[in-house]
Amino acid sequence: MNEENYNFFAMLNRLSLIERWSLMQCRQKENVCEHSYQVAIIVQALYYIRLNKLTAVTLPQIKLDLGELLQLALLHDATEVITGDLPTPVKYYNPELKQAYKVVEDIAAQRLLALLPPELQANYRPLILTGENTAAAGTLSEQQKLNRLFIKAADKISALIKCRQEAALGNQEFAAACSKTEQRIGELQLPEADYFVQHFVRAFSMSLDDLNHAALDAESKESVILQNEYRIE
Template sequence: MGLNEFILGLNNLETITRAPGFFKYTEHTVAAHSYRVASISQVLGDIEELAGVEIDWKSLYEKSLNHDYTERFIGDIKTPVKYASKELRGMLQTVEEGMTEKFIAQEIPAEFQEIYRRRLFEGKDDTVEGEVLAIADKVDLLYESFEEIVKSNPEPVYQEMFFESVATIKEYSHRPSVVYFFEYIFPELLDQDFYGRAEFLKKLI
């Protein structure tokens, strides 16, 4: 028993479609999403650090890189299904955690097991790094959905994803990185022409 299965699992993430059935113009995989979230977390961490916040970079990189690794076990379930009820979400989480623990026990050498329990279980907590991860995850979804919007995809789900992401990010307005995001980054994202732009921007007011 070595770390072979963990590394093989990275290949699995390249074949798992993110938000299956939603994105039409650009296919997104869990592996690509994990990389983007890690990169966005790095950007947000830099902003936090410049604002005087102490960042545990090892923790931030571990959380962001591994935050969706366990989707190799159950895939990326459609959000409306995943959040249809608290009971269903709880059951899915229980299954995922059980499969993760079984994977660690069977495939990870004993001397590394506590390390991988830390890495593979829920990283979105009330630490600075956990909050930055939660923000970065939604920033990536915001960009993913906006790409479909500017390409004139008529499905309303993309605007729903976009505005839900904006609302969730704003819940972390106490973080310097969120203040910076909405002051400097977000306006640049919106500063492009696309069909229905005027009506779209009205919904942000």
Template sequence: MQPVFFALMSRMQNVHRWGKSNPTRAENVAEHSMQVAMFAHALGLIHNKIFPELKPVDENKLAVVALFHDAPEVLTEDVNSGIKYSAPRMLELCREMENIATELLVGTIPDPLKSSYAPLLSHGEGDLEAQIVKAADLLSAYTKALAELRAGNMEFEGTERKVLAALQPFIDDLPEVKWFMDNFVASFHLTIDDLVEAAFDSK
């Protein structure tokens, strides 16, 4: 059988998010994964540089883990979070489905590379690395909600509240997440003209 891993990964651009929320601009899983990787990398750098008293993390590994965090969705599609977390049994079934998809994806990787990719696709839950990646995932969803609200799409009013509530434990427990929120998130309320002006003003 031909190795099809990267051909499958390229299909992340065909998996659309927010299908039940009527976004003003569609977002696919590939775009989302890149943003989560950027945010996870930034959180790692903030952790290491702004809070040097903390145990160091590998910001580059965080970025790569984040890049693959939604990889199973090339097989499962995106499951709406309101449905996924609606009941314990539903969450259990969704996670079982994700685990099966992950096993299938790992099976598409040539044997010499499997041991390197498997941990990226099957990242654990609860450890600091997983928490940072999850926080980055939520930050991506939160900033998407802010962008939609800025565009006047009140469909995302509830999303903004729910995602902020989900972020709050990370804000409370991880100083790097609070620092990111305090320093970067306000700019997502700005228009492109404001952002360009700020870029020139920073020179």
């Protein structure tokens, strides 16, 4: 019986130790593990928005796979357990630095894959080494391109939520980031992302009292206890 140990999942678990927004003064810290979960939740919503035709559909001939999207979302920043979360102003300082960082990400991806049993590496390779940072990027299928667009949109929406939450707490550090991030989401020209921003993002800045108040039905609003608890008039 082969009792060799593999470190892949133990390494991924350490994504909870990698803090995001390292150059920003944050009221509430956020780590890569939390962010990856949120991106998965958002991309699931984008999928259902598309499935239920709540917006005009982009590239309607392409059918998305929710399972594949969720897998990509959960592992979209997996290499940061090795590289760390490099701040955007550094990562995109110039084309040369951007390209160099892509090479570093590829090396990190290969290192992570090597921590898996050989039999599992083929399953995880397309989720971690997506082709974005290699010569193969030019050969991506339309399906893969749309997958990547949905993940990118969910990633930026997650960033917008963070910016809005910090701004709601009075943190002016994120004021400029809010407008820039929302602009970049619009530039993706993905109707599903625009729908999510329009209908769901504002609530992330609401207080718990306001969220609970909005969720009360007519019967609950007649409760004296809840009237006192949520200051219902």
